[in-house]
Amino acid sequence: MGEKFWLIEEDKALVESVLGAEAVQFFVWLASSNILSEFAAPAGVAGVQDGLSKVVEGSDWTYAIYWQVSTSKSGKSALIWGDGHCRDPRGTEKMDGNDYRDQRFAGGDRRKQALQKIHACFGGAEDDNVAAKLDSVSELEMFYLTSMYYAFPFDKPSTPSQAFNTSRTIWVSDPRSCSENYQSRASLAKSARIETVVFVPFKSGVVEIGSGKSLSEDPNVVQMVKTSITPNVVHPKTAPKIFGQELSLGGGKSGPISISFSPKVEDDSLFVSDSYELQALAGYGPSNGYRSDDGEVKLFPQRNQGILSSLEQAKDDSLMLSDDRRPRKRGRKPANGREEPLNHVEAERQRREKLNQRFYALRAVVPNISKMDKASLLGDAIAYITDLQKKIRIMEAEREMVNDRQKQPAVTDIDLQERHEDAVVQVSCPLDVHPVSRVIKAMREHQIVAQESDVSLTENGEVVHTFSIRTQGGDAEHLKEKLTTALFN
Amino acid sequence: MGEKFWLIEEDKALVESVLGAEAVQFFVWLASSNILSEFAAPAGVAGVQDGLSKVVEGSDWTYAIYWQVSTSKSGKSALIWGDGHCRDPRGTEKMDGNDYRDQRFAGGDRRKQALQKIHACFGGAEDDNVAAKLDSVSELEMFYLTSMYYAFPFDKPSTPSQAFNTSRTIWVSDPRSCSENYQSRASLAKSARIETVVFVPFKSGVVEIGSGKSLSEDPNVVQMVKTSITPNVVHPKTAPKIFGQELSLGGGKSGPISISFSPKVEDDSLFVSDSYELQALAGYGPSNGYRSDDGEVKLFPQRNQGILSSLEQAKDDSLMLSDDRRPRKRGRKPANGREEPLNHVEAERQRREKLNQRFYALRAVVPNISKMDKASLLGDAIAYITDLQKKIRIMEAEREMVNDRQKQPAVTDIDLQERHEDAVVQVSCPLDVHPVSRVIKAMREHQIVAQESDVSLTENGEVVHTFSIRTQGGDAEHLKEKLTTALFN
């Protein structure tokens, strides 16, 4: 790990003045907890970069980032920087020219220095430092480029991981509002004048797009993102809003984050997510038992802890409620002759309320609810859980098997023999793990014997195997076809 | 797919006389549905064979089979033959000599023929036919060798898949009894005089052991199996029985299958399965609400459909119950002055009963229940579901990523140039997928330039890379150390 900028008071002050104390705090934590180095830098998936630029260019969106799922050896998972594309603010008419230049001259070089400090801190080499190539760094670039050093572990709740976990698109109209879930990027976004941020879940990560404009939720945008990013794309069928309404996230001042519920996408036959309407909620729905005191409808607490905490707190909520708040549709009339056991009655009421809240919460997390019956719901939940368990067991078995396969050492033997002036290194490995195995097998099938074989390296990191073979009958063209078809079957 | 034996009436009759109609039916289905060929033959995991033989030799057990999880391209998963070890009946004093010889002479050659028919039917080559090497096939060998052609898809319920799904050991004292879950292997086991079969779940499959003796459940045996099979072994902490009792599986005549509950093993921090005692069941436990009319305690229906079907059927069960069957501990006294609403009362009773049954079923599938509270149970179930969903999403992302990595072709380019009498084949591939990449990188790090490099094949399927390098300073020993450490870091 490179130089720690916060150890030098001067540097720390510099970075802090540019990014703010919160961001510095985050980077100090990130660097010292070694999270970023724990996760292997993901191999860039081909096509993502193209997709991201397709999303950004010619649209209202300023940048697009692909946060990729990465798993460390210790088994922890996180969303880390996978790829990104940012519109070049120079030359665009979107941003006011004067303002932009002012901004650049105001602190561009200081930002550049700060960025380089951070870059060095995370072990970046000098040559691949993007900041070094820029003469000055704008606040947008600052926001965008620092993103590379962010990580969203699934342990801690965060907006990106939430989008991934629920596989629902999250539309943030005011990035400043969800700072606690978005770490210090929220304040950086504020500096970069980002008004709208959207998180679109994919199979292997989350695509974040941001815009300087204040944009309201638009399913077409989500659709556009999903279709643009071709590899690993989650192909949505349709995007019905489950309850036909937008729901503001619970939790005090978290502001106007709206969630559009896209259907859970499961390509497995286990989860045929067809009938997703939850129509029966009209019957027992939130209008009855899941309404909090301010009249706001809370259906989906935003995260796991959210569900539980909101459930815990519900008790206190209803304690404050007056007695006639609920429109009793069913059940016995109050008929309170005496007032001696009124305490008991109230306690029982709360117990029932709590139970019902949990039933509604359970309905929220279980797909494919056959009937809105409590008993049926429990049955569906049980079936769902066992299905999930089964799926996990199978997937773990698969993972275990690829692990075993990779554990079998690629190189079985290594031998070095010294000679007069030079030495001979012999490295042997099983054929089936060798990249050219299929070529070799194809040659064997056609009874081709290599007379001479050679292996060499090119500058751009490629290994070139050269075989000289005897052409029997002279049909070399035919052989080439055979080899290529064997290769790309 | 090879010759279909059942098309020739004579052959079909032969096989049927040996294996029985049920087994023939199964093989016809298996061969025509192409299931076996769909799943890639698993690469034999090193160490499993040793473990299996360790289990069998010097014990009461006759054979051991490792059923391995395999996933087809279509996404379906099944347990298929991974590896196996069977004790050689010849020379063992376990089996009565005369009886054994009689048995062999009785139909040994017919069995051999049948086995060869089946082998041919599933596309086996003649040379690796085990039956061909045997002069005669005993009924035990018949049972063991036909196992290779079995498959247990996770779609259909079966005892092996059940053991895997629940990751619980299943001890079958009477193989004939669970024929519907064990396909026709049950009748074959009967012919082979197998009295006890045990299924021990592992991370990537299930180990089945069988014995001609009638053995009662023994945790030490399970422990022995788990410790013997070293790779991918699930290391159990302790093996507490959850309810301190053995539970016979529900479902009519399914007989004395007993399940010993081994703890769910999760190496992920998500599922810390520590407190597994479910102590509060003493309070609300099955003695109260989950007792069926014959007094047998049903807690865990054996499979998913089992849960639901037993839940559905429970209604009918309790309809037959007399009114005073339950020891009412709580609640109001009957106090039935009039008998007019007795029907309504009974209906409500049933509804409550059904709900409670589902609560108990839910308790069975949710681990780590904090309190035995209904509300807490629901909360735990919700948290558990979201955790499972999160885990599945992450694992799917991982799988997607390794897919992408494998999709990137190992060989990027192939070129063939024809010359006078021979041709030159050039195959290039990226360095990092190459087995010797670490050696090459290590050589680069030490600024070693290969003067000559060569690649050749040995007879036993190994690729040997040979580099001739200049020894700078003559410390070849040092270099060799460097290379080996770089290789096995």
Add this chain to the structure above:
DNA sequence: GCGAACACGTGAACC
């Protein structure tokens, strides 16, 4: 009217 499903108040058991 009738079956299904729910909420309610109540008595009781268990800490």
Add this chain to the structure above:
DNA sequence: TGGTTCACGTGTTCG
């Protein structure tokens, strides 16, 4: 002793 949880019978609504 309260606090909590449960089961029960009842009143009620909906299709």
